[in-house]
């Protein structure tokens with residue numbers, strides 16, 4: 001694993017995102033927020049942080065029923081200290097997207113690189129975006145390589161973030177479930 005990646009994990013979180021709703025079209029399923037079976041602690045965190053001005057995160061370990069709050073007090077970024085590395089394995093990480101975006105490529109890489117069970121983001125209107133593996137992910141390393149190659153191509157050749165997200169999503173869509181829970 002590359003040195004330093006941990007601290008820069010979400011560095012580009014939303015930072016390179018355009019000020020538009022760019023990826024909601026890729027959500028495969030839409031559900032009512034009441035269909036969301038997340039633990040009450042996750043839901044409470046998401047309700048409490050939906051309109052927060054900085055990005056805050058909750059790392060929730062389902063098997064140990066332990067949740068831990070973390071923030072870097074930044075508007076578009078969360079830096080996780082090294083001590084979270086083990087805690088994040090098989091955990092659910094949720095956070096707020098103050099600007100209302102759905103999941104970013106950085107979030108997808110966070111899911112894969114940290115062996116999360118699920119990555120979630122709540123927007124300011126209370127909608128929740130969730131991505132998790134459909135089954136056991138056996139080709140994780142290849143998926144990460146593929147996504148990094150796509151990112152390199154777009155860095156080198158340019159292109160819209162929407163196109164970049166589409167390519168990334170196409171690379172993983174058979175392996176993940178991506179749900180947009182809405183309040184209505």
Ligand SMILES: [Zn+2]
Nearest residue numbers: 013104107121
């Ligand atoms: Zn995010």
